[in-house]
Amino acid sequence: MEPPFWYYPVHQSLGAALLVQGKSVEAEAAFRAALQRSPNNGWAAAGLLRAAEAREDRQAIEEAQALMQKNWFGIGMPAPEQL
Numbered sequence: 001m002e003p004p005f006w007y008y009p010v011h012q013s014l015g016a017a018l019l020v021q022g023k024s025v026e027a028e029a030a031f032r033a034a035l036q037r038s039p040n041n042g043w044a045a046a047g048l049l050r051a052a053e054a055r056e057d058r059q060a061i062e063e064a065q066a067l068m069q070k071n072w073f074g075i076g077m078p079a080p081e082q083l
Contacts, residue, residue: 009033009034009037009038009041009044011030011031011033011034011037011044012030012031012034012041012043012044012047014030015027015028015029015030015031015034015044015047015048015051016047018030019047019050019051019054020081022054024051024052024054024055025051025055027047027050027051027054028048028051028052028055028060030047031044031045031047031048031051032048034047035048035067040070040071041071042068042071042072042073042074043078045064045067045068045070045071045072046068046072046077046078048060048064048067049061049064049065049067049068049077051064052064
């Protein structure tokens, strides 16, 4: 029997777990990998923004904010525990 279909990029979950552990550089890499597979993934863009904020990288924050504006359709950005 095959396992059930995984409905979103696994890298997104990995990025969220790494972010919770305080590994923002590794989390950013995981969220970027998720975005390579699903370029319009607003959740991965939100994670990328959270990782950039954790690193206090102004340029990365601006890039991630642009991705969020393009790909996020919710009212506000999801909390880290929702990633």
